Structure formats: C-alpha cells, structure tokens
Amino acid sequence: MSFILSMAWRNIGRNRRRTLLAVISVTLSIMLVVFMKAFVTGFVDSMVRNYTRHESGHIRITTKRFAERSKLLPVDDNVTSPDSLITVVRGLPEVGPKIVFAAERFMFGVLMNNNGNNKPAMAIAGDPQQEKELSMLYKSLLPGGKYCEGPREMIMGGKLAGILNYTPGDTVGVMCKGADDALRFRKFHLTGLFKTNINSIDERVFQIGIDDARALLRTGTDAQQIVLFIDNYRDADAFAAAITSALGDTVLSVQSWTETGPYYQLVKMSDTIYNWLYGIIALLGAFIISNIMMMVVLERRKEIGILKSMGMKQREILALFLTEGVMMGVIGSVGGVLLGTVVNGVLSVVGIDFSKMMSGLTLPMDNVIYPQPDLFSAIQMFLVGTAVASLVALLPSRQAAKMNAVEAIKSV
Amino acid sequence: MNKKTFLLILSAAAAVWAIDGPEILRKMDVNRTWKSVVSTAKMEIIIDDEVRVKAMEISGLSEGNRSLVRFTNPEDEGTKYLMLGDDLWIYFPEENDVVKISGHMLKEGMMGSDVSYEDALEADRLSEKYGVAITGGETYNGNDCHVLTLTAKVKDAPYYKRVMWVEKKRFIAWKEESFAKSGKKLKVAKVLEVKEIGKIWYPVKVEMVNMLRKNSRTVFTTESISLDKPLDAGTFTMRNLRR
Numbered sequence: 079m080s081f082i083l084s085m086a087w088r089n090i091g092r093n094r095r096r097t098l099l100a101v102i103s104v105t106l107s108i109m110l111v112v113f114m115k116a117f118v119t120g121f122v123d124s125m126v127r128n129y130t131r132h133e134s135g136h137i138r139i140t141t142k143r144f145a146e147r148s149k150l151l152p153v154d155d156n157v158t159s160p161d162s163l164i165t166v167v168r169g170l171p172e173v174g175p176k177i178v179f180a181a182e183r184f185m186f187g188v189l190m191n192n193n194g195n196n197k198p199a200m201a202i203a204g205d206p207q208q209e210k211e212l213s214m215l216y217k218s219l220l221p222g223g224k225y226c227e228g229p230r231e232m233i234m235g236g237k238l239a240g241i242l243n244y245t246p247g248d249t250v251g252v253m254c255k256g257a258d259d260a261l262r263f264r265k266f267h268l269t270g271l272f273k274t275n276i277n278s279i280d281e282r283v284f285q286i287g288i289d290d291a292r293a294l295l296r297t298g299t300d301a302q303q304i305v306l307f308i309d310n311y312r313d314a315d316a317f318a319a320a321i322t323s324a325l326g327d328t329v330l331s332v333q334s335w336t337e338t339g340p341y342y343q344l345v346k347m348s349d350t351i352y353n354w355l356y357g358i359i360a361l362l363g364a365f366i367i368s369n370i371m372m373m374v375v376l377e378r379r380k381e382i383g384i385l386k387s388m389g390m391k392q393r394e395i396l397a398l399f400l401t402e403g404v405m406m407g408v409i410g411s412v413g414g415v416l417l418g419t420v421v422n423g424v425l426s427v428v429g430i431d432f433s434k435m436m437s438g439l440t441l442p443m444d445n446v447i448y449p450q451p452d453l454f455s456a457i458q459m460f461l462v463g464t465a466v467a468s469l470v471a472l473l474p475s476r477q478a479a480k481m482n483a484v485e486a487i488k489s490v
Numbered sequence: 491m492n493k494k495t496f497l498l499i500l501s502a503a504a505a506v507w508a509i510d511g512p513e514i515l516r517k518m519d520v521n522r523t524w525k526s527v528v529s530t531a532k533m534e535i536i537i538d539d540e541v542r543v544k545a546m547e548i549s550g551l552s553e554g555n556r557s558l559v560r561f562t563n564p565e566d567e568g569t570k571y572l573m574l575g576d577d578l579w580i581y582f583p584e585e586n587d588v589v590k591i592s593g594h595m596l597k598e599g600m601m602g603s604d605v606s607y608e609d610a611l612e613a614d615r616l617s618e619k620y621g622v623a624i625t626g627g628e629t630y631n632g633n634d635c636h637v638l639t640l641t642a643k644v645k646d647a648p649y650y651k652r653v654m655w656v657e658k659k660r661f662i663a664w665k666e667e668s669f670a671k672s673g674k675k676l677k678v679a680k681v682l683e684v685k686e687i688g689k690i691w692y693p694v695k696v697e698m699v700n701m702l703r704k705n706s707r708t709v710f711t712t713e714s715i716s717l718d719k720p721l722d723a724g725t726f727t728m729r730n731l732r733r
Contacts, residue, residue: 189595196593253589258542259535259602260566263582263589296565 082394086401089374097406100370104410105417107363108463111356112418112456116426116449118352122345124444126311126335128276131213132202132283133185134338135305136314137321139163144302145331148338151186151200154257156300157330164304170324173317176308181208182301184291188254192242199238199282201252203291212307215272215285222246223270226285232266234284236273241281246270250284256296264294275433275445311335356462363410364466367403371474375399382478383486392479399475400468407467411460418459422451511622514636517661519615521691526551529715530562535603537706544601549725556726559610566601571610572731576646578607581731588731604677604700604708608648616640619647630655630664649676660684660691675701682709687717 090097130136140148143155157163160182168174184203189196202213206227210216215233216225223246226233232250244250248268256262266286274280292298308317314334322332336342375382382395429446509517526549533544543563550557559571568583578591596608616622620640628635640652649668656663662684668677683695694712724730 191589251585251587251589255598255602258565259599261580261591261595261598261601263580263585263587265585265587 082397082401086398086405089398090402090405093374096370096373100367100406101410101413103366104363104407104463104467105413107359108411108414108459109418109421110363110414111359111462112415112451112459113421113425113449114352114359115356115455115459116418116422116451117430117447118348119450119452119455120426120448122348123450124447125341126345128214128274128279128444129339129341130307130311130335132215132279134333134335135181135183135303136308136311136335137306137318138333138335138338139167139304139306139321140302140331140333141329142331143329145333151302153184153186153255153295153297153302154259156257156297156302157304158300160299160301160304163330166325167304167306167321170321173308173320173324176310176313176317177306178309179208179212179305179307181205181212181305181307182288182303183305184288184295184297184302186254186291186295186302188252190238190242190250190252192244192250197238197241197282199234199252199284201254201291202283202285203288204285206287209285213285214274215279215283218272218274220271220273223272226269226287229287230264230266230290231269232284232286233270233272234268235280235282236271237277237280238282238284239268239271244268252294254294256294257300258296262294262296264290266290277445356459357466360459360462360466361470363414364407364463364470367406367467368470368474370406371399371403371471372477374402375474375478378478379481379486382481383483383488386481386483387487395481396475396479399478400471403471403475404464404468407464407471410467411463414463415456415460419451419456422449425449426451511624511638512617514624514638514656514661515615515617515620515622515640518656518663519617520689521661522615524552524690524717526719526721527557527715527717528719528721529712531710531712533601533603533605534709534711535601535706536709537703542602544603549721551721551723551726554726556723558726558731561601570731571600571607572726572728573610574726579728579731586732588728599700599703599708603710604698604703604706605710606648606700609677609698612648619644620652625653627658628655630657633657633662633664634659635664662691662693677701685712685715687715690717692717 139157141155141157144152147155164180168177168180181204184201186201188199188201190199202215206225210225219225219233220236223233234244234250239245246268250266250268251263252266253261253263272280308314315336318332318334325332385395426448429448431446433445529548531546531548533546535542535544544561544566545563547560547562548557555573555575557573561567561569570581572579572581578596579588580591581588591607597606599605600607600610619642621643622638622640624636625639626637628637635655635657638654638656640654642650650671651669653667654663655665662681664681666679667675670676678699678701680697681693681695682697683693684691685694692712692715694715696710697707698710699707
C-alpha cells in the first residue's frame with residue numbers, strides 16, 4: 079500500500095500546474111461552503127436570538143385561549159397568579175436548574191398619535207430590571223437616553239420616535255384596548271431612544287414597565303405571558319414538554335419557540351436548502367478533479383499498460399489513480415477549511431453590514447451579521463470535500479484499471 | 491258604477507295610498523326626531539358567562555348632532571364621550587386628557603361592547619344615506635312588519651346593507667341585520683322594549699350582537715329619559731368635556 083501512496087504522491091507532482099488548478103478549485107469551493115455555513119449559522123442565530131428575546135422567550139407559558147389568538151396579542155386572556163406559576167416551574171427538578179430567566183410580560187398593539195401623526199406600535203412590558211438583562215433594548219439605548227425604570231417611563235425605537243416627531247423628555251400618549259375591550263389611554267414620559275439596527279423593532283417597538291402595562295390594560299396582577307430562557311435554546315422542545323407534563327391538564331399552554339412563530343419553519347427549510355447547496359458547490363469544485371483525472375488516464379495509457387504487463391493488478395491500478403484524486407481532494411479541502419476559517423474568524427469579529435439591504439425587511443435580524451465558525455462544521459466540510467473528490471475520481475480510476483494492457487501499450 | 495269600475499277605482503286609490511319604502515323611512519325618522527334628550531342608561535356587556543355593566547348619563551341635542559356621555563360605573567367613573575357631528579372625543583379622567591377617535595377606531599366597540607362608536611354616532615336620517623326597497627312582510631314578535639332592505643348610496647354609510655323588520659303600525663324597527671359589501675353579516679340589533687314618549691316610540695331596551703365577536707352580546711337599557719327639555723349648548727364643548 080505504501081508504494082501506491084508514494085507513487086500517487088510522485089504522480090500528482092509530475093504536472094504541478096495541473097494539480098495546483100485542481101487543488102485551488104477544491105480549496106475555493108470548500109472555503110465558500112465553510113464560509114456559507116458559518117454565515118447561515120450566524121444569520122439563523124441572530125434571528126432566533128432576537129425573536130426569542132423580544133417575542134417568544136425560549137419557552138412561553140400563556141393561557142390556551144391566548145395561544146389560539148396569539149397573533150393578535152390579546153390582553154383579555156391572561157395567566158392568573160404568574161409569580162406562583164414561576165415558583166412551580168423553577169421547582170421542577172429537570173427544568174428548574176436550566177432556567178436562566180423567567181419573566182412576566184405583556185406585549186400588545188397600541189395606537190400612538192402626535193400632532194396628527196398616527197402610528198400603530200407594539201409595547202413590550204416587563205420587569206425593568208429583568209428586561210435590562212434580557213432584552214437588547216436597554217443595551218441599544220442611544221447616548222443621552224435613560225432607561226425606563228420608574229413609573230410612567232418609556233423608551234422607544236429611534237425610527238418610531240422619528241416618525242412621530244418625539245424626542246426624549248416628551249410626553250407620549252398611548253391608546254389601546256384594555257382587558258375589558260374598552261379603549262384605554264395613558265401618558266408616559268419618554269426617557270430614551272434605542273437603536274437595535276433591527277428595523278422591525280426600531281420602527282414599531284417601545285418598552286414600559288409591567289406595572290404601567292397592568293394599569294393601562296386593567297389586568298390586575300395577571301400576566302399575559304411568562305417567558306422562560308434556558309441555557310441552550312435547542313433544548314426548548316424537551317423542556318416545554320416536561321413543563322406541560324408537570325402542570326397536567328390546565329388552561330395553560332406551554333410552547334417552545336419552535337411552535338410560536340414562523341421562524342422555526344424558516345430555519346428548518348433553510349437548513350435543508352443550504353445542505354443541498356453545500357453539496358452541490360463541493361461537487362462543482364471537485365468536478366475539475368474528474369476532468370483532470372480523465373486527461374491523466376488518457377495521457378498515461380502506455381504507462382498503465384506497462385504497469386499491468388509488469389504484474390500490477392487491476393485493483394492496484396484503481397487504488398493508485400483513486401489515491402491521486404483523493405490526495406488532491408484532501409489538500410484542497412484542508413486549504414479550503416483553513417482559508418474559510420480564517421475568513422470566518424475575521425468576519426465573526428468585524429461582521430458583514432447589510433443595513434442598506436435590510437432597510438425594508440421586517441425579519442427580526444440584526445443588520446450586521448456575524449458568521450459563526452465552529453470546529454465541527456469545519457471537520458464536516460473537510461470530510462465532504464474529501465468524499466466528493468473521491469467520488470468524482472472513481473470513474474476515471476475505474477477506466478484506468480479496466481484498460482487492456484496490450485491495447486494500452488499500443489495506443490498512440 | 492258597475493262592479494268593474496268600482497274595483498278599478500279602489501285599486502287606483504290603493505296604489506295612491508300604499509306606503510312605499512322611502513315613506514316608511516321617513517316615518518321611522520320621525521320616531522328618531524327630538525330636540526334634546528337627557529337620559530340615564532346602562533349597558534350590559536355579556537361575554538360567555540361574564541356580565542360587565544357600564545352605567546352612564548347621556549345628554550344630547552339634535553341640532554348639530556351633539557351629545558355627551560358620562561360614565562358613572564365605578565371602573566369608568568368620570569370617563570366622558572363628546573360627539574359633535576361626525577367627530578368623537580374621549581376624556582380619560584386618570585390622565586386628565588382628551589383623545590380624538592377617528593378612522594378605523596370608530597368601528598371599535600364602545601367600552602368593549604358590541605355597539606361601535608360609529609353606531610353610537612349615527613344620527614343622519616336613514617333616507618339620506620340609504621336607498622330602500624320593501625322586500626317582504628313578516629310577523630316579528632307578534633308585530634305585523636314590513637321587511638325593508640336598505641342599500642348604502644353614499645360611501646360613508648356605516649354598513650353596506652341593512653335589513654329591517656319595521657312594524658307597519660308604529661314604524662318601530664324591531665330587528666335589524668347589518669351586512670358588509672361581501673355579504674358577511676356584521677351586526678344584529680333587536681329592540682326588546684319600547685316606551686311611548688309624547689308622539690315618539692322610543693326603544694328603551696335594545697340588544698346588539700356583533701357577529702364578529704364570539705359569544706358576546708350587549709343589552710342597552712335606558713332607565714330614565716326626558717325629551718325636548720331645554721339644554722345648555724355649553725354642555726357640548728371641549729371645555730366642559732375636561733371639567
């Protein structure tokens with residue numbers, strides 16, 4: 079076997095320019111795939127993070143009637159005694175220790191008006207101290223602004239404030255339907271503006287304290303939803319099932335983030351599409367190996383005939399050519415993974431700014447996407463590159479192995 | 491005069507004296523005509539098994555379609571609605587502020603009831619906004635009724651089509667169904683009780699069902715009422731609304 083390895087190594091060095099071409103082709107395609115995978119992971123992660131932080135939590139507990147109408151964000155179907163419920167959930171042995179945050183929240187639509195400028199907006203109301211940790215609104219406060227920690231204080235998206243001509247220090251009137259379905263109105267002191275760079279948030283969201291929301295909506299001590307954040311969002315399905323089973327048959331609905339919005343389906347669909355795409359790109363990159371190997375087999379027909387007449391077996395010829403293809407694939411894949419990782423390493427710090435492209439989008443995505451390289455994906459992509467190179471080298475190698483020795487020697 | 495001529499004259503007279511749709515609307519409008527109204531009323535909003543009661547004092551002047559509603563039930567004490575023509579302002583006492591309600595907000599239920607602000611604001615004569623045809627006759631709750639179909643002839647009519655069961659004798663619309671242009675039934679209103687005040691038959695108990703809400707109905711009961719008493723025009727001002 080070692081002589082095949084040394085012969086193959088020598089052979090790929092016989093026409094270095096041609097080998098380099100094949101290796102570069104594989105390198106570029108694997109680099110592209112490595113980058114794309116990290117980029118898509120960063121993109122999806124940004125969407126999941128923003129969606130769960132501002133809308134669903136990793137796990138959301140509401141009433142079943144709220145869950146049925148959740149798109150409308152009703153405020154008349156609320157969880158009673160939410161603090162007791164949180165204590166119960168935190169006490170569950172398999173779930174409790176994994177809960178990072180458990181927060182009571184309200185989210186509801188309102189109408190804002192300033193001197194004839196009407197604008198529908200969405201309120202996020204929670205405990206100000208908890209939301210400080212949880213939400214990115216506090217972290218995105220613009221200089222000069224103050225967080226909404228006191229009663230009747232509010233922060234709002236800079237773009238929303240711009241549309242309504244509000245500036246910090248202004249009094250903002252908020253009108254909405256209360257829990258009794260009647261129109262309710264409350265005035266707030268605008269203490270600061272935030273800029274998250276997520277258009278769907280900056281253009282329509284404001285934050286107030288949960289006590290103010292309760293006073294505005296007239297919900298008493300109830301909470302519209304309890305959002306739980308666990309240490310790994312990928313475990314949300316299993317934990318939601320565990321909480322449901324522990325709570326038994328109640329009026330409550332416990333849902334993982336994968337059930338509460340359209341984004342999980344989008345993530346699943348993009349996963350499938352991108353996995354196919356990665357395979358196709360790797361195949362295209364490696365296809366040049368097949369072409370080069372075909373040429374090599376044709377060029378080396380006499381050599382193949384001589385090797386066969388000297389006693390080299392068919393399977394050894396096959397192994398020789400296959401090894402040459404695999405070597406080019408391995409070198410290209412290693413190069414691609416290394417280059418891709420370097421590119422991702424830089425971009426994971428610098429980020430890719432899509433602000434202009436995303437100005438019209440309402441997806442909960444950051445305007446700057448940071449690719450997320452990881453070792454497992456790099457190894458995976460290396461294996462894909464090598465496997466695809468081996469696959470495309472197989473056909474010309476079989477052609478070489480099956481050649482008739484006499485005819486091969488006679489060929490011009 | 492032979493029998494044939496007599497029948498001919500009789501049918502001609504009947505044709506002359508037969509009431510038509512516009513005439514019925516005119517007579518119905520008479521039942522809605524007063525100079526001023528002062529009343530106390532309660533609104534029972536029934537959703538599933540829950541009943542929310544809203545109590546109110548109402549003052550209204552026909553001239554300029556002005557009215558002021560002041561809620562007196564503890565939860566909404568001091569909340570006031572001022573309607574001037576097609577405009578509506580709400581005074582929120584906790585905030586000591588007034589908000590004008592306009593556009594699609596007018597279609598929302600008043601205080602969470604099945605009665606929309608738009609329903610409450612409606613003061614135009616039906617004949618001004620709707621074309622009418624008599625589409626049948628039925629006995630409804632023991633009253634011999636015309637069935638009228640009203641179709642909007644102006645864009646700002648609150649409903650595209652309305653079907654009314656109007657008593658032939660007193661021109662009381664005992665039942666009304668309102669429809670969207672798509673044909674979807676939006677509201678059903680039934681008069682449960684009427685009271686004769688002077689020459690007017692006033693519906694003192696009305697049930698309204700918003701078909702777009704689940705298991706919900708609102709019963710509006712006028713508990714006391716006096717018509718055509720002198721009212722100070724200053725009652726219906728923004729200044730008084732904030733007072």
